[in-house]
Amino acid sequence: MGVTKEKVESSLEAKLNPSHIEVVDTSGGCGASFVVEIVSEQFEGKRLLERHRMVNAALEEEMKEIHALSIKKAVTPEQWKQQQESNLSNSAA
């Protein structure tokens, strides 16, 4: 049994209480390759390496079966808001 996108999402939700989360299955269905974007208050005051370690730790069980995990974003709600706003102004320009 492979790891599903839903399983990755629920583990991250349970451990990191994200205000926004996006998990994309990039394996073409075999469930072993994911890209993750996650926004959580728990990242506050943490360096990027620590944030990624938190994500890896939350997925400890799943990592045994995941072949590739790309953590595209691990940001705080504040950073997320800023990024959304700058994306909006970029696309408007």
Added chain:
Amino acid sequence: TVRCSSALTPELKSTLDKVVNSNKVVLFMKGTKDFPQCGFSNTVVQILKSQNVPFETINILENELLRQGLKEYSSWPTFPQLYIEGEFFGGCDITVEAYQNGQLQEVLEKAMCN
């Protein structure tokens, strides 16, 4: 199959201590710097080459024990794994982000001057 025993033996740990301190920049990767065998590893090689710093690469595909042991040693589940001055810096995503925001250049400059 269930594997309970740790791959990181005391011998392997002391070897890894020496390896990560043997060069200022050490990259454990899939393939070699001349023949990367994975896109993620290749990305980090290209970034390091663009920084004009000397770096050593170690092919984890050639040694399964090393590959398993390193995951425990770094507390990091995937490859590539970049070490700077004996300290774990990160995997591909972290290296890319640090490269884009200038932090990687800072850390490398500091390492080269030490």
